[in-house]
Amino acid sequence: MKYIVILCDGMADEPLEELGGRTPLEAARTENMGRLAKSSEIGMVQTVPDGMAPGSDTANLSVIGYDPRKYYTGRSPLEALSIGAPMEPSDVSFRCNLVTLSEEEENYEDRHILDHSSDEISTEEAAELIRALSEGLKRDGYTFYVGTSYRHLLIQKNGTVVELTAPHDILTKRIGEYLPEDEVLREMMIKSYDILKDHPINVKRRAEGKNPANSAWFWGAGTRPMLTSFEEKNGVKGAMISAVDLLKGIAAGAGMHNIIVEGANGGLNTNYSGKAEAAVKALTEDGFDFVYVHIEAPDEMGHQGSVERKIQAIENIDEKIIGPVNRALDAEGTAYRMLILPDHPTPIRVRTHTSDPVPYLLYDSTKAMDGMDTYSEKTGRETGIFEKEGYHLIDHLLSVK
16 A cells, blocks of 8 residues: 655635635635545544644644654754754754845834745745855854755754744734844844845846845744654655755654655746656655655745635646546556645635644545545535544554555
């Protein structure tokens, strides 16, 4: 038996008036999910434990089978694992977003976050900006590391974990009350604006009609995590397919293999087909028993507040990943179980994550289950099936070996 998780980041949502009371998942054309739903188990799962922040970090740890209350030490350290940034037990890692702030205000504190991703800036452009910050903010004990797109790292030697605010949680808000209390971090963020606002990269981006990446924003602090081996824990050899350092870091920490797909970028125009082909190859040719395919696009579109683009992301996943994987594995005669779900909701209404339960679809190629006509938040609730502890869902997926 082979196992595949298709994780549609932030796909769950709320009914929207402009969609006639439907969610983006209900409004999207999802022929393949609809077909599978008729013979699959449909239910709800609580991926974010009570009292914990609803992040992709805690939620994906749950889905992969790790109790966040036991294993979670912060978001940024998981990303540090992905890019190979060295961390001692006493070091603290911070996520460093390159964000777009409003520019008409005189004081930094009065500015507003307009875009947490700077129009999904390319890694190549971002790397130049991070190099400028490394030089302009040089300070003993602090080191910048280049990540992917707008997502980067700052590691402090012998640091202290402090409470910080995620930029996607305060979009359009005045930033003054959300700046770090830590004087060094606060000073570095303020100075980063002076370094970046007129950088040639941003001059060019404005000329092209793109949002400038005009400030660093630190959040997600934590210390080095210690995850148990996924293979030893579950008895299956696992691989991860994701463009996002967070997911690649979880995989690295769990001893899973990271499969790199050319053109996978974490955005709406990622290489969906390449991810599908890589997943099938991993399961049918490369000796893996379990593959986790993570797609960031629905979450990014939720943060942007774009109903149309979130629906497009969901339709892309259905057409270019779920359908092709299903058909290819069937053609190979491979017995497999497929789990489709979001990690958390990213509702258009609030443009950030919530901790509400999410719907899941569990398909088994060897036996038909009592399904539903469609897969959605509504049908997930209607079945009455509910897994309170999200990290147990992996056991349910792997229960047939």
